[in-house]
Amino acid sequence: MIEVKNLTKKFGKQVVFKDVNFKIENGEFVSLVGRNGAGKTTLVKILMGLEKKTSGDVIIDHKQKIGYVPQFRNIDLDYPLNIEQFIRLNLKWTMSPKQRAEDTRVVNKILKETNLIDLKDRALGLASGGEKQKAYLAQALVNMPGVLILDESTASLDVDVKIQLMDLVQELNEKSKLTVIFITHDSELTKRYTKRALLFENKTVRPMSVDEISEDMFE
Amino acid sequence: MFGYEFMQEAFIASTFIAITAGIVGVFVVSRNMSFLSHTLSEIGFAGAAFGILVGISPLAGMIIFTLVSSIAVGSLSTESSRREASISAISSLFIGLGILFLSLSSESSSYATNILFGSIVGISAKEVHQLLILALFVIVIFIICYKPLAFDSFDHIGARASGLNTRLLSVIFLITLALSVSIGAQIVGSLLVFVLLTLPGATARYLVHSVPKLLMVSVGLSLAGVWLGLYLAFVTNWPVTFFISAFEVIAYFLGLSYKNWKLSH
Ligand SMILES: Nc1ncnc2c1ncn2[C@@H]1O[C@H](COP(=O)(O)OP(=O)(O)OP(=O)(O)O)[C@@H](O)[C@H]1O
Numbered sequence A: 001m002i003e004v005k006n007l008t009k010k011f012g013k014q015v016v017f018k019d020v021n022f023k024i025e026n027g028e029f030v031s032l033v034g035r036n037g038a039g040k041t042t043l044v045k046i047l048m049g050l051e052k053k054t055s056g057d058v059i060i061d062h063k064q065k066i067g068y069v070p071q072f073r074n075i076d077l078d079y080p081l082n083i084e085q086f087i088r089l090n091l092k093w094t095m096s097p098k099q100r101a102e103d104t105r106v107v108n109k110i111l112k113e114t115n116l117i118d119l120k121d122r123a124l125g126l127a128s129g130g131e132k133q134k135a136y137l138a139q140a141l142v143n144m145p146g147v148l149i150l151d152e153s154t155a156s157l158d159v160d161v162k163i164q165l166m167d168l169v170q171e172l173n174e175k176s177k178l179t180v181i182f183i184t185h186d187s188e189l190t191k192r193y194t195k196r197a198l199l200f201e202n203k204t205v206r207p208m209s210v211d212e213i214s215e216d217m218f219e
Numbered sequence B: 001m002f003g004y005e006f007m008q009e010a011f012i013a014s015t016f017i018a019i020t021a022g023i024v025g026v027f028v029v030s031r032n033m034s035f036l037s038h039t040l041s042e043i044g045f046a047g048a049a050f051g052i053l054v055g056i057s058p059l060a061g062m063i064i065f066t067l068v069s070s071i072a073v074g075s076l077s078t079e080s081s082r083r084e085a086s087i088s089a090i091s092s093l094f095i096g097l098g099i100l101f102l103s104l105s106s107e108s109s110s111y112a113t114n115i116l117f118g119s120i121v122g123i124s125a126k127e128v129h130q131l132l133i134l135a136l137f138v139i140v141i142f143i144i145c146y147k148p149l150a151f152d153s154f155d156h157i158g159a160r161a162s163g164l165n166t167r168l169l170s171v172i173f174l175i176t177l178a179l180s181v182s183i184g185a186q187i188v189g190s191l192l193v194f195v196l197l198t199l200p201g202a203t204a205r206y207l208v209h210s211v212p213k214l215l216m217v218s219v220g221l222s223l224a225g226v227w228l229g230l231y232l233a234f235v236t237n238w239p240v241t242f243f244i245s246a247f248e249v250i251a252y253f254l255g256l257s258y259k260n261w262k263l264s265h
């Protein structure tokens, strides 16, 4: 469970949000929606400890591991690692042959789940946008997180690929009780995949059912 | 050629320096720091000249200057483009300083040539030991930090997202870079040390696609260049630096052609 109480964040004098309160239960699939600059990325960074809060409390039980797929990545055409090696960056160093075998098993399982198994030797720099997003997702999963945060992972993908990626995330959510926090500007995906949304509005956050969502909340 | 004791020592020191440069080079290239390593070698030149002027060893002067400036760079703004502009401004100042220090010191100009162009065959047993210790120190740091450093160097954003202390890693890396520049300059000279620190790592990227393989190929190319250079220099009496840079440049362009050939097939 993730619980946020009276959370406030300021950058200097600029208030990003104040008095934010919400709970996310284990195994939930929620979306974070709101206009550009409303503070969605900032909030998840605070959850992960990558950004300091100004005041308030963040409670994450059992110190669950969080897998984060960031909004921006700088992988250019010349990027040298192949997809499997890119995913493996997130593994811990080990000398134990048993742990190594286990790592390889996990990597292969995730490569299969993300449909990347046939592409594992392809240079990541040469992969398509959708393949890259899947590789970013796979890298975050390799560490076996209890919570997965997707920051605009479907932006810039065409519809088929979006659905494919989201179906996969949904499956992980249902099968392995993975908590998913999905940041998006896509109201259709929000309605199709999540039951609940946290709307960033008027410098605070309002939990709502996805039925209440309308297009104008995004732009 | 191993009949001469000074050749044996030069050979052992060069071997360890080459291994260090090969390892560091993979990270220099993936962290987009080729430019910085070039600048550090110019700053190292000023440091060596300063060492001569104040009567400490050129190596010590070089290490002091490169360490201080690489840490200063690390604490500058992290935005790379702005960093490059300020770095190149600073580096011109240091070349000027190096020339000033040399002209103020009473040493002969052969010292300057040694700093600029390298002089592994002429160094003493004591200096060889110092180089060895420094090279081993750098290698040990890399073994300890290998995993997080690889993550940060090949996917900085992902490494941050996974919670690694990327700032600390950056400082550690800059320290090893400063040391590598200083010891590498002892064989190839400060003018061309960035050849050894960037080309093998850059060539490897054209050939293989995993971090361990990149390291192996880079170290292999670096060793091959240094060994071949020492041998040919011994036989022909031409400068080691010439052979090393020629070898690494040829390997680089062969690697590039291989990659282009593979892309078109
Ligand atoms: N490190 C920072 N320093 C200063 N201001 C920042 C910083 N990071 C974000 N901000 C500001 O905080 C506000 C919220 O930014 P954030 O990136 O969280 O928005 P977002 O909801 O994720 O937007 P988008 O939908 O465009 O991704 C913006 O006004 C942004 O300019």
Ligand SMILES: [Mg+2]
Pocket (backbone or CB within 6 Å): A040, A041, A042, A071, A151
């Ligand atoms: Mg954002």
